Amino acid sequence: MEKQYRTTKIKSRICWFVALVLAFAALAAAVLPFFFMVINSFKGKFEMLTKGVFALPDQFNTGNYEEVLSGGFVRYFGNSVLVLCVSLLLILFISACAAYPLARFKFRLNGFIYATIVACMAIPIHITLIPVFQMTKSLKLYDSIGAMIGPDVAFALPISVFILTSFMAGIPKEIEESAEIDGCNKYRMFFTIMLPLAKPGLSTLAIYNGVNIWNEFSFAYTLTQSPKNRTLPLAVWDFQGQYSMNTPMIMAVLTLTVLPMIILFIFAQDKLVKGMTAGAVKG
Incomplete structure (x- = not known):
């Protein structure tokens, strides 16, 4: 028994050691590119060439950020925020309205509609660029903020309805039955019970x-042309062409572009984990 206990203990330590090594390797793979990007964004134009790419700058020069912010970056940022907010509101509302009847009601076309929505997840985005471009031109939305909202919403709906339908199906039916006894209709039940x-x-x-x-x-890139209607990913593209020989300037643009999402994930990661696991167990 003692020998078996020692063997098990050694195997456990080896497994923990391997897990820690893999965890640190994954952490390094995630952090090092961001570290490389940030430290080089504070360097001068030729400082990155004369020193190693992972060397700290002689002095943290904020001139790159000042020039980027004064070069139209704020306009790109505002367009991205506008597209993000409007698209998310539409995606969440439409997917919730679609997921609720699919998850809670029984009707003849339920399975067919759900299967069709799931099948739409397999459609590659890039094969729709030309049809979407032609549709946008026909609707006279080309080169506008609204041109990007439609495709963003359309291609996000299948996966959103799929996830939300599974989540709503795991909510106990007793809650709805109690609400119905109290005289709650379907519309009120959706907005006051299911959505919360x-x-x-x-x-x-x-x-x-x-x-x-x-x-x-x-x-x-396909549906906009003028800089006043373009979003942050295109800011990286435009600044890359403008500062193709100034790598630290491009690094500053990249840092400002990814920073909002990193901050959002840091503060909202607990909600993401809870949301991914909340529907796993039916209570």
Whole structure:
């Protein structure tokens, strides 16, 4: 028994050691690129060439950030925030309205509609660029903020409805039955009971879709032309062309672009984890 206990203890220590090594490797893979980007954004134009890329700057020069912020970056940032907020509101509301009947009502076309929505998840975004471009031109929305909202919402809805339907299906039916006894109709039940109970799932969708919308490039590049209507991913593209020989300046643009999402994830990661696990167990 003692020998078996020692063997088990040694195996446990080895497993913990391997897990820690893999965890630190994953942490390094995630942190080092961001560290490289930030420290080089404070360097001078030629300082990055004369020293190692991971060397600290001689002095933390904020001139790169000042020039980027004065070069139209704020306009790109405002466009991204506007597209993000409007798109998320539409995605969460429409997906909730679609998920509720699919999860709680029994009707003839329930399975067919749900299967069709799930099948839409398999459609690649890039094969729709030309049809979406032509539709946008026909609706006279080309080169406008509204041109990007439609595709962002449309391609986020299938996965959102899929996740939210599974989440709402796990909410105990006894809650609805008690509300019906008290005279609550379906509309009131949806807005006052189901939506508050689905907050963890909605928070997960908001974070997941928010990151995708914030980083969306293909439709923003295809459906806009003038700088006044472009979003942050295109700011990186434009600044790259403007400062192609000034790598620290590009690093400053990248840092300002990814920083909002990193801050959001730091403060909202608990909601993301809760939302991913809340529907796993039916109570």
